[in-house]
Amino acid sequence: MSQSALEVVDLVVGYGGPAIVRGVSLDVAEHEFIAILGASGSGKTTLLRAVAGYLRPESGLVQINGRVVSDTRTWVPPEKRHIGIVPQEGALFPHLDVAANIAFGLGRDKKAAGARVREMLEMVNLEGLEQARPHELSGGQQQRVALARALAPQPSLLLLDEPFSSLDAALRADVRRDMRSLLSDIGTATVLVTHDQEEALSLADRVAVMSQGQIEQVGEPWAIYESPATLGIARFVGDLVELPVSALDGSVAQTPVGPVAVGSEPATLAGGVLTLRPEQLVLVAERQVGGDESGASGRVEAISYHGHDSLTSVRLTDGTPVSVRSTGGSGLRVGDDVRILVTGSGRLYPHE
Amino acid sequence: MVTAIPLLYLIVRTTGAGWQAIADSLFRQRTLETTLTSLGLIGLVIVGCLVLAVPSAWLLARTNIPGRALFLVTAALPLAVPSYVMAYAWIAEFPWMSGLLAAALVMSLATYPYVAIPLTAALRSIDAGHEEAARSLGLGPLAVARRVTVPLAWPAAAAGLLLAALYTLSEFGTVAIFRVDAFTRVIYTAYRASFDRTTAAVLALLLVVLALVLVLIEARARGKAQRWRVGSGVTRPAPRHRLGPWGTAAGLAWLTGVAVLALGVPAWSLTQRLLESQRTTFDATELLGALAGSVSSSLLGAALALVLALPIAILAARYASRLVRGIEGAAFLGHALPGVVVGLSLVFLTLAVLPAAYQTLAILAFAYAVLFLPKAIGASRSAIAAVPPALESTARSLGRGPVRAWFTVTGRLAWPGIAAGTLLVVLTAMKELPATLMLRPTGFNTLATELWSRTEIQAFGSAAPYALAMILLASVPAWLMGRWLARTPEDDAGSTAVDDDTVRTDEITYVGGVR
Numbered sequence: 004m005s006q007s008a009l010e011v012v013d014l015v016v017g018y019g020g021p022a023i024v025r026g027v028s029l030d031v032a033e034h035e036f037i038a039i040l041g042a043s044g045s046g047k048t049t050l051l052r053a054v055a056g057y058l059r060p061e062s063g064l065v066q067i068n069g070r071v072v073s074d075t076r077t078w079v080p081p082e083k084r085h086i087g088i089v090p091q092e093g094a095l096f097p098h099l100d101v102a103a104n105i106a107f108g109l110g111r112d113k114k115a116a117g118a119r120v121r122e123m124l125e126m127v128n129l130e131g132l133e134q135a136r137p138h139e140l141s142g143g144q145q146q147r148v149a150l151a152r153a154l155a156p157q158p159s160l161l162l163l164d165e166p167f168s169s170l171d172a173a174l175r176a177d178v179r180r181d182m183r184s185l186l187s188d189i190g191t192a193t194v195l196v197t198h199d200q201e202e203a204l205s206l207a208d209r210v211a212v213m214s215q216g217q218i219e220q221v222g223e224p225w226a227i228y229e230s231p232a233t234l235g236i237a238r239f240v241g242d243l244v245e246l247p248v249s250a251l252d253g254s255v256a257q258t259p260v261g262p263v264a265v266g267s268e269p270a271t272l273a274g275g276v277l278t279l280r281p282e283q284l285v286l287v288a289e290r291q292v293g294g295d296e297s298g299a300s301g302r303v304e305a306i307s308y309h310g311h312d313s314l315t316s317v318r319l320t321d322g323t324p325v326s327v328r329s330t331g332g333s334g335l336r337v338g339d340d341v342r343i344l345v346t347g348s349g350r351l352y353p354h355e
Numbered sequence: 356m357v358t359a360i361p362l363l364y365l366i367v368r369t370t371g372a373g374w375q376a377i378a379d380s381l382f383r384q385r386t387l388e389t390t391l392t393s394l395g396l397i398g399l400v401i402v403g404c405l406v407l408a409v410p411s412a413w414l415l416a417r418t419n420i421p422g423r424a425l426f427l428v429t430a431a432l433p434l435a436v437p438s439y440v441m442a443y444a445w446i447a448e449f450p451w452m453s454g455l456l457a458a459a460l461v462m463s464l465a466t467y468p469y470v471a472i473p474l475t476a477a478l479r480s481i482d483a484g485h486e487e488a489a490r491s492l493g494l495g496p497l498a499v500a501r502r503v504t505v506p507l508a509w510p511a512a513a514a515g516l517l518l519a520a521l522y523t524l525s526e527f528g529t530v531a532i533f534r535v536d537a538f539t540r541v542i543y544t545a546y547r548a549s550f551d552r553t554t555a556a557v558l559a560l561l562l563v564v565l566a567l568v569l570v571l572i573e574a575r576a577r578g579k580a581q582r583w584r585v586g587s588g589v590t591r592p593a594p595r596h597r598l599g600p601w602g603t604a605a606g607l608a609w610l611t612g613v614a615v616l617a618l619g620v621p622a623w624s625l626t627q628r629l630l631e632s633q634r635t636t637f638d639a640t641e642l643l644g645a646l647a648g649s650v651s652s653s654l655l656g657a658a659l660a661l662v663l664a665l666p667i668a669i670l671a672a673r674y675a676s677r678l679v680r681g682i683e684g685a686a687f688l689g690h691a692l693p694g695v696v697v698g699l700s701l702v703f704l705t706l707a708v709l710p711a712a713y714q715t716l717a718i719l720a721f722a723y724a725v726l727f728l729p730k731a732i733g734a735s736r737s738a739i740a741a742v743p744p745a746l747e748s749t750a751r752s753l754g755r756g757p758v759r760a761w762f763t764v765t766g767r768l769a770w771p772g773i774a775a776g777t778l779l780v781v782l783t784a785m786k787e788l789p790a791t792l793m794l795r796p797t798g799f800n801t802l803a804t805e806l807w808s809r810t811e812i813q814a815f816g817s818a819a820p821y822a823l824a825m826i827l828l829a830s831v832p833a834w835l836m837g838r839w840l841a842r843t844p845e846d847d848a849g850s851t852a853v854d855d856d857t858v859r860t861d862e863i864t865y866v867g868g869v870r
Contacts (some may be wrong), residue, residue: 057748081751082760088752094745098768108753156753 006069008033008160008192009054014052014063017048022061023049025216033158034190036183038207039218039229040200042239046216047196051162055088056081070160083090087153088162092169093145095137101148102133108156123151126185142170143178150182154191161186163195167202179206200240201222204228212236212254228280230267234352237278240309242314244279244325248351256351259323260284260299266348276350281328286315289340298344301325361700361725362563362692368703369560372553381557389558393524393537393565396459401524403463403518407613408470408512415471416478419595420606429614430471435830437786438465439528440822443806444621446532447628447815450859458533462526464617467517470512478504478512486593517573524566525693527789528803532810538562539695543789546699556703559696565786566691599869625826628819642820649801649828652716652791653749653784656723657855660731661777663724668735669761673744697722698790719794723784728782734776738769778831785828802828 009031016024023046031037041047052058054065056072056079065073067086072079095104102120109116124130127147136144146166153161166182167175184204186193197203203210204224211221212231220232231237246258255262256277263277289300301319315327315335325343328334335341369377414420433441442461446452486499496500512863527539534540537560545555598606701722705713712718740763750760789802795804802821809818 011458017591052748055748055752057751080757081748082754082756084752085754086752088749090749092743094743094749095752096746096764096768107750152749152753 006033007031007066008035008068009194009277010064010066011050011054012064012066014050014053014065015061016049016063017061018058023052023140023216024060026063026162027213027216029211029221033192036193036195036206036208037196038203038210039213040197040203040210040240041213042198045213047198047213048164050213051164051194051196054160055086055162055192058085069144083162085156085162086092086162087156087158089146089149089153089164089166091165093149093166094153095145095148097137099137100109100133101129101137101140104137104148105152105155107152119155123155126189127151128181133284141174143174146170146180149183151187154189158191160212161191161193163193165183165197166195168197168199186259188236203250204240212239214239229352236276237350237352242281242326242328244281244284244327246277246279246323246325246349248275248277251351256349258349259319259321260325260343260345261297263345264348265351267350267352275351275353277351279345279347279349281314283345283347283349284325284327285331285344286317286327286333286335287342287344288335289342298342300342301343303335303339303341305337306333306335308332317343319343361697361704361722364707365556365559365563365696365700366706368546368707369553372556376553377557381549381561386558387563387852389538389541390453390561390565392535392847393562394651394827396455396462396530396535396537397520398468399455400458400462400519403459403510404467404516404519405465407467407617408474408515410609410612411467411471412474412478413607416475416608417593417596418494418598418606420598420603420610421606422610426610426614427475429610429618430475432466433617434468435826436465436618437528437803437825437829438462438526439788440806440825440829441465441621442529442532443810443815443818443822444624444628446810447818448620448624450813453533455533455535458530458535458537460677461529461533462519465529466522466616467613469522470515471509474508474514474539477508481507481593484832497788498742514573517569521566521569521573521691524562524569525695527693527695528807538565539693539789542695542699543792544791546702552703555699559699562693563691563696566693570691589711603606625819625822626813629823631816632819641800642824645800645802645805645821646824648795648799649785649803650685650781651700652719652795652799652801653723653781653787655716655720656727656784657731657780659720659775660728660780661735661773664728664731664735664776665773668732668739672736672740692726693789694726694787694791695789695793697725698793701790702793712794714794716796716799717766719791719796722790722794723780723787725786727780727783731776731780734779735769738772739765741772742768782828782831786825 007030009029011027011029014024015022018353025046027046027050029039039047039050049058053060054067059078060073062075063073064071067084070079071077096107099107101124102117105120105123106116109119120133121130124132127169129144129147129151132140132144132148137148146169146310149166167179170178179202195203195206204227207224209221210224210227211218212227213219214235218272220227220228220236227236228240231240237243246263248256248258248262250257251265252262254265256265258277263279265277278338287298299319301317303315304318304324305316306312307316312328312330313332315333317325317327317330319325327343346349411426415427415430420426438461441464442458445457445461481504486503524537525539527543530537530542531540538561542555542558542562545558546552581819589700632692701718702713705718746764746768750764751757755763785801786803788807791804792807795801804822806818806821806825809815809821
């Protein structure tokens, strides 16, 4: 059995005051790309800094590639941990050119270092920029140099600290995709810290959702999105339709949009909130329904059109607001009377 | 800690004299007179600074008066003239000048840039939107000035005024030249009349207390001034007032008049004296000897200051804990230690503890280190703080140990700022007068002491070359900072280590570091 690239057990980290990371355990397999997703202040960056060795944890264990780097007795300083890190904004050394930046973590053998620098530049598609200074590069190029610098010493673990947040939206998607395919190719185990759920879901093999210093759920992206462990996670990882449940009949909940199958386990809950994703709802204009009585009636209040899809806000006749995602435009206008149908099952949570 | 040694010893020495002796010194009429004289001088200088600075700042910031660029330079230039050199120039031209008013005039001319420069900047930077909004709310131009412009610009002026007051309080050369019995002169005289050293010590402590009050008020005012700087985004400066022909003439006359008083008179006087000194005997070896003395003592002092400053600066820039702030604060109390006080306390200290060190180069260098430690800390700290910590931690993760990571990244990026700070300490130490007079080895001369002793015996002609040398030395920081500011960030990665704002505020403090 192969060992973990990173193993964190019961880690508690703080800055002297109340702990910021409060008992986190996490396992990252070899070649795995894991994203730690959390709002700002959730402790995700503190966790990353403790793994990197910039902060000494109060208790708990950190093990990299089977080697204990931090527990109650052991403390390995960052320079001996053999990890690569790409900080926010890249943090390239402004006094060094691109080649010297990439060679920074390499040994004194100039020839070997030079070869490795060329290899890395080729890998990140920046051939010929050896002599460039960091300030002459675009944001995306800087980020790729920072990645090359981190990967040059062939670390066993790569840490990415919100590396895309400083890039503008159009560039971000490209850099993200490039970085992801590059990392898949070389197979370095990677931990990405981000507050962007779309980024986490689209890049990672597994996502760990962090909140208030603890990891609340770890799972594959689809599991996080479709079966969030708590209402808080459900709200955080995407748009959500929340419906009050008036009665529960076995595994079918009575809601303002009619009976909906409950897919989650706690079917014993008497009351609570039933959640659906907006794409699980289907809109039909009232005038096209004919005599069919299924579904719930409502009126369109607002439409935000995104091109590839659109989000329509509808107020049901009983006053409950719901949002519906449709592919492309829905062909409806504000004020239209509509009928709403549900596909798939919802998830039931206790009231918060 | 080291900075506190002289002060602590001064307290010990004073209390050691017995409460009766302290009370005797403290509650004499003379003490009251000295206090009133110092406060009176400060009051006059504050009025003088306002009178000189406010119209100038308004003309430069808010009108279309021609020659603004030139007058901005002349408004800053007095900072490059050590105030006692200016005093020397005035008294050499008008030997009848003496007393409170003469000292107040020269100190005002020497310190008004502390007010004029920040006030001009503040008047420029006030968003036109504020004043336009006030107009649209029904206020006339004067009411706008009173209720909007003055409250917005006041903090900048207040911080400058307090700085001028602090300099006036600790200034020795000027008050001594004009025979004003303010604290510094009385302390120095009491020290020279060696039978009465308890009085000197008591007065020195009183002076420290007064200076401390000013430093604390200044720190608060500065903090407020920063808070007032709302919205760092693009602000629209207020439109310039169009002056008619008479207004232009009056404005030009005013600005020229101020420039003549602050720069023209000293320049004229100095030129005259230089021409005179050509006729009298001029000893080049003496000048070179004094220059060598200035350079050697101030280099030693600056090196010592740097060694003491770096650990504090690193801690202060990276770890803002309460302890670190306390240490930093203690070091900044040095701002409240006039040269005459440091000189006096080190005289006491060496005589009592280490008589072998009395009047040696080492103790003089130590005095410089104590006096200018805040400058060294300030410069190093802002240079280090400007290097993102992520760079250093990234270097760690790439396999560099903590010490090597600091030197190859943070130290490498911050060193231009640190070096500039050290150079400024060197140049400031070269201008120091009272502590040098008290602590220098017998026969050891610096430019400042030579200028002083020659002025004292009214040998104005032979003093002129020293005055010129002092002005040239004092202009170096201004020139250096000008180059620094003109350099674009792309020219040298090192300049990232100096953030513009710090330099601009510090420049004023540095260039004028006369004490």
